[in-house]
Amino acid sequence: MRLSRAFLPVLKESPADAQIVSHKLMLRAGLVRQTAAGIYAWLPLGLRVLRKIERIVREEQDRAGAIEMLMPTLQSADLWRESGRYDAYGPEMLRITDRHKREMLYGPTNEEMLTALFRDDVKSYRDLPRTLYHIQWKFRDEVRPRFGVMRGREFLMKDAYSFDLDEAGARLSYYTQLLAYLRTFQRLGIRAVPMKAASGPIGGDLSHEFIVLAPTGESEVFYDAAFEDFDWNRADLDYSDEAGLHGLFDQVSGTYAATDETHDESRWAQVPVNRQRTGRGIEVGHIFYFGDKYSAAMGLKVSGRDGSPVTPMMGSYGVGVSRLVGAIIEASHDDAGIVWPEAVAPWRVGIVTMRQDDQASADVADDLYARLTAAGVETLYDDRDERGGVKLGSMDLIGLPWQIVIGPRGLAQGVVELKDRRSGEKMELSAESALARLTA
């Protein structure tokens, strides 16, 4: 992308409405614009990041055997009356009446809808287990939206739902998603620690929140540093390996991690002091098992092996995709701006010409841009006729992992500058070497 043709508005000052760093940076770097309280338009840069996250989430869901579909944002109130949640949900649910006076709602989640869909078409134990998911916009009419996209009213969420014949099967589905989540967050380049959540409606040990560590997090967290060393992508862990999945769950359960809500001082005291980590965190995912809560209420039954009706046991698994954009920035930024992990960066490389009016600089930049792009390296080329300092400032703000700075001074020596945004490390090397490094 040539910046001279992009829609990438960058602000020098933060709008007064933004309080926390990710919100300020998202506005300044041109990721989003607020259009109403807790509702945002995603500008091109923000959308690229959102899509990157979405793709990783999708790939890991697919790898874990979940099946993608897409359910609508609008739902009928009758569906929610079946589960009893239409009245229970309260004012957080955005209720809408259509022209025929039918009561509708903008979905805050999809348990009812998928349970109904499943009920209508699945009749046999042979069709279980299944885990289905979609990535869709949701709406929760928060009384007080804040923190930009991290606590918006409209948000993009991946939500998966598992259906199993019995609790043992449901546990395995849960473990599978647990692993998928650990892998997803690892790939996103952030540290998200699974924490046992306050027991949900069913209770038991099957509910975890995934918390990204960031100083501005909403809740206080305590965890064993061992979590920092686990490699969830290790080769010996496979979704088809039941014993391995049980082992994974035991490993996660056996390593201390809790939010202030579930913190247990006596168990905490057993964590070696040198491994005790405390901080603040942002919830970016939540998984839980809820048994037959919806299947029973909504009459979902399949024929069991012996012909008798069986009520499937369910779980649901959410990832706050749009919230992750903010959470990642909270966890990864510096005074100059955003520092994107490579996996989610809107572009991998940014090319800056210090003097676009210098023909030699422009030629080298044009050539590098063309060759990087041809090699499949996503590149943003700041070819604007702006002062070098302005362009470098924008590039730092936008936070692409690599910057190539090209100017007459360096070219006189036959070099360009390659800068690592995260470390700030700069090296001077030939344009060819820079290209080789970035396409290696």
Add this chain to the structure above:
RNA sequence: CGGGGAGUGGCGCAGCCUGGUAGCGCAUCUGCUUUGGGAGCAGAGGGUCGCAGGUUCGAAUCCUGUCUCCCCGACCA
């Protein structure tokens, strides 16, 4: 939902108390000079002062109502 605050050009703000028809910085546009970390000078464009009523010769300013946004708390992916 309780408590607090704010709506003035794209962004950040002043003006309001003490009514007299709108100003500053940044950004934008033009010209000249500049050019390796957010340039300088000169000039220009851009605002029904959230909206609706009221008071007044006259309202950004005073009064009433209303909408919106933000902060603290309770609540939440």
